[in-house]
Amino acid sequence: MPSQTFAGSLSSPKVDVVVDTGNPLLNHTVDGFLKIGTVAVAKTLVEETYHVVQRGSLSKHNLEDALKKMCKEGAYWGAVAGLYVGMEYGVERVRGTRDWKNAMVAGAVTGAIVSAVTNSKGDKVVMDAITGGAVATGVEIIKYLT
Amino acid sequence: MPSQTFAGSLSSPKVDVVVDTGNPLLNHTVDGFLKIGTVAVAKTLVEETYHVVQRGSLSKHNLEDALKKMCKEGAYWGAVAGLYVGMEYGVERVRGTRDWKNAMVAGAVTGAIVSAVTNSKGDKVVMDAITGGAVATGVEIIKYLT
Missing domain, CATH: 1.20.5 (Single alpha-helices involved in coiled-coils or other helix-helix interfaces)
Structure with a gap:
């Protein structure tokens, strides 16, 4: 009986893109956007891989669809995280405490x-x-x- | 013209109930449950207060309803947080790294x-x-x- 197993290995992604915009608040925001955006892209990638394994087939259409989803989710999570990280930095500067x-x-x-x-x-x-x-x-x- | 303002002050709640069950994994879980449960109860309290201020009236029924919601949300958030904190502690023990x-x-x-x-x-x-x-x-x- 053919059985289907789902096994995968995930090596630690080392993403360390540092963009210096010259403004500390903006730096925090960009940092949050890039790092959390990467997490969301990885999440979508895992989700799509699971779907492909389950269906057992992969078409060009699926790949395009997955790519679109990765961009959308990455941008959304990144934007929210960037907003939050920038905001916390701003509040800390204004209040003077952590x-x-x-x-x-x-x-x-x-x-x-x-x-x-x-x-x-x-x-x-x-x-x-x-x-x-x-x-x-x-x-x-x-x-x-x- | 009568205007309605919504002002409130929130002092830092100091919740430090420590329940020692004798088992470190269970301690973490109980800790997470109590602390995050408290946050959820406070959140529901703020939400209900906002509703009351907006309606401008407060009845016994509202109070009972708010109390029920506080218990429900507190238990749910607390359970999820306790599960997560306990799980992270367990994984850390098994893997040996943080x-x-x-x-x-x-x-x-x-x-x-x-x-x-x-x-x-x-x-x-x-x-x-x-x-x-x-x-x-x-x-x-x-x-x-x-």
């Missing part, structure tokens, strides 16, 4: 902006801002737990 | 378990595992950027 409240403010602002750009409805934006702030605060706390 | 791959594995396993518990469909579980791994990797990278 604590979980920076993460909360940056998360809330990022949530509000992303929500406003994609949905643009009054109440939904406020809810997404609250969720963004809570998620960022949670992640900040998990940092110290792990 | 790097972003622990986060990826822990995120993938957590994503798969949460997905299996809530949806339980073959393909969706794999996709959620991939997304969980990618999100955890992204967060791990953001740690070093901020």
Whole structure:
């Protein structure tokens, strides 16, 4: 009986593109965009590979589709992460301290902006801002737990 | 013209409940559950307060509803976080090193378990595992950027 196994190895990607724009806030944003964009591209690549293995066939159309998805997801995750990292850096500069409240403010602002750009409805934006702030605060706390 | 403003102050909550179960893996899990559960409860509290301010009225029914939501969201976020933190600790013990791959594995396993518990469909579980791994990797990278 032919059986299908899904095995793969993933070597640590070493991505270290550093773009110096001369502005520290912009540098943080670009850094976040590139690094998290890479993670999203890798994620989409794994997803598409899984689909191909499951179907057992690969066509030119699938490849084009996968490439398009990689660009789209990479740009989206990268933009959100860049916004967040830049925002946290900005809040830290303004407040002059580093604590979980920076993460909360940056998360809330990022949530509000992303929500406003994609949905643009009054109440939904406020809810997404609250969720963004809570998620960022949670992640900040998990940092110290792990 | 009467105007309505939404102002509030949030003092840093100091939650430091430490439950020692005698087992380090379980301790991590309980810690994650309590701390992230608290964040989710606070988030729901802020959301409900915003709704009350917007409506301008508060009834017993609203309060009961808010309390129910706080319990539900707190338990859900807490369970996911506890699972993740415990999993990362376990992976670290097994692998013997600390790097972003622990986060990826822990995120993938957590994503798969949460997905299996809530949806339980073959393909969706794999996709959620991939997304969980990618999100955890992204967060791990953001740690070093901020």
